Amino acid sequence: MGRRICAPSPVPTSSSSQSVTEPQVPTLSRTMPAPTSQSVIESMSRSYDASVQQSLKKLHHHSFVITDPHLPGHPIVYASDTFLHMSGYLAEEVLGRNPKFLQGPDTDRQSVCQVRDSISEGKPCHVVLLNYTKQGWPFQIVLHMAPVVSQNDGRLLHFVGAQTPLFDYSTRLKKQAVQSAPTLLGLQKGPDTFLGQKGVFNTENAGLFGYLPYSNDLLQTGSCTGSQKKKKMKVALTVLQLVIHELTKSSERKCAEVLRSRYLSETAETALCSSLTLALTRIQQSFVISNPNVPGMPIIYASDMFLRLTGYQKDEVIGRNCRFLQGQDTDACVVQQIRDCIKAEKACTVRILNYKKDRSPFWNLLHVAPVRDHTAKIAYFVGVQWELGSDCCQTSDIAPVMQQLGAVGAIKVAVKGQGLRRSFGP
Template sequence: MGRPIPAPSSTRISEPSLSQVPTCTEVAITNCVDESLNRSYGESVKESLQKLRYYSFIVTDPHLPGHPIVYASEGFLHMTGYLPEEVMGRNPRLLQGPDTDRRSVLQIRDAICEEKPCHVVLLNYTKQGWPFRIVFHMAPIFSQADGQLLHFVGAQRPLADCLSKRVWHCEASLLGLHKGPSAFLGPKSCTDSINSCLKGHQLSDSCLNYQHSGQRKKKLKVASAILQLVVHELVTSNKLMSDEALCGRCSSEKVETALCSSLTLALTRIQQSFVISDAKLPGMPVAYASDMFLHLTGYQKHEVIGRSCKFLHGQDTDACAVEQIRDAIRDDRACTVRILNYRKNGSPFWNLLHVAPVRDHTAKVVYYVGVQLHLGFPLGEGFLVSGNATPAMLQLGAVGAVKVAVRSLQGRGLCRSSS
């Protein structure tokens, strides 16, 4: 293949700008692009992909308008001549030009619609308008939790021998890796699909006449190996995040079922705003929340159970009050504090909080009960809440009722049997 000739600017296909993407503002789509990977793989995924920065690959999000690029490796930017801000949020078709094979483009589009891998030889153009041919491998990434489509990965390998020594060294090790175990793409597809795609589709003769068979096969293997490495990093990150979420849900369910039905029934009769935290579990997660607590804070039951009560804290919550509560819990004693808490909608409210330990029949602390009273105005001495009952009387009454309900259950009756 001879020296590439720059394509005339008048014949270049126009590229859609961010203003043509059907979104409200450029800021909005930028935020969506930035959060695309974090939402599916966690905040550390970009560090994982940085290990593969010398290879040329991109990650696109089919759920965002225009199916834009949400990650581009250094190798891709070096090969195409673009800066990161010039490709992020844009569709990969910005690389297409007047001589790009439309059949190859349609093959890629069909694979995207069918959520399956594909590979083609494609003529792309650099930012400066210089044409170059690549072996392009693409594969979908599916969620490890529910099998839903997350992203597409596109790996490129230029057919022209214009790579740096560093990249050549990296690709030499890839050829050995390509023969090893494949990385799973997800429940709906795996790398075997890529291999079958390689065997089932033949590249057009016009695209291959200028390359020797041995060189072509080597570049195909390299591109496929790059794809597998990227897919492996994304799938591993998604699986870790899914496992953490599942573990969190299991902990929440474990906390919620720790209270037997008879105890739960007894607690529903207490008409106060209160929560019960499990002292036996790390972080003391909430095991029970009364209906009045949910009404006061605006949360729903599933949003509270299994979480530490610190989710009520906000930017103006007094750290001294929080430390006072921690000291009381550490010493297994009761305390009362006036603390600024926040509802689900972000609105603050002053809370007269009474925290007290709850012991079982062996005198061991098994729970902590926190009783809340909403203070609409500064608390004065002798402030009455209902009838002749002072806040202290109401809170002590609620704590006493919880203690009676817990201690009335003998031994293992406190929890459901593990069998």
């Protein structure tokens, strides 16, 4: 079912004036938009990497929407600026709604059924469709729609619908506004509602179709030749291909990120041979080992005491950078101090406010140190944690630091010993 279009209301006339059939102005919809659900907001981020929004913004001068067939009602999850300008709606009035709200009493049901069938079959289609703006003005578009499929596993991700107006409505409406101006100025107290400040229609202030007298002439299609229609279809198809190209690339990058994270998670501990892993389990301290030779410097080993301290599971830690323990009140200067020491390949000890999995804060006496292999090259960085009490600033840290240094020494011995075993054999 399409959106119900309010009947146009006639402009009131003075009793002393001659009876004239006046243009009619559609009534604006006063319905407040429903809050956008979290699933709609997260729809794009689930399938594409963080750069997708910026990529789509570059196509803002084209009219298109992206819909999610996996959400109830197959709602719009992205709408371009030009689509919003053309339809007269705000983003919050569009997101989360099925595109059928643009349909009206004169929308061709056969074209609508063709779109629905293509969606149910997961196939592309193109139709000429009559839609309505927020103010109730009809406008015909060439709609090209197609599915976006994951190149990784063939899953259906989204549908893209690219629209091109069949006519240059803005030019025709400007002409109509100028022709109607004398009547409107005599009948309406506020002519600026229809005209710009200088008596000329202002599409920027009023919107592409804003508040203009209704005309059945806009429903006519006879003036559009076959070659013009074919050109409009080609434009819509080009826009569709551009959007799908950006989404496909972004989806591939997202898949690569997921696979890389999964690979790090699954293979991190296998990167440490069994004898080294066994040696590390004997060290009864809270610590993690990170690999500085991999982008992001991911954690490749986390001790059981670290997991108990932070409340995380092993698969929630492996493959992530240690910064996931930071929070809103973590001192950025301390974080920078750690980064500088790592860059300089030096050890450091800092007090830093970290957060557990349940987001409860704790003061962490953190000792970070490089670990070199038997060739004197840095193989890992180790971070040893010690939870301090609320009076950490008044407590002597000598005993914890000594234990941390002892843990680092044991890790260094284990790593170098493993290197010697690899060099000389078992």
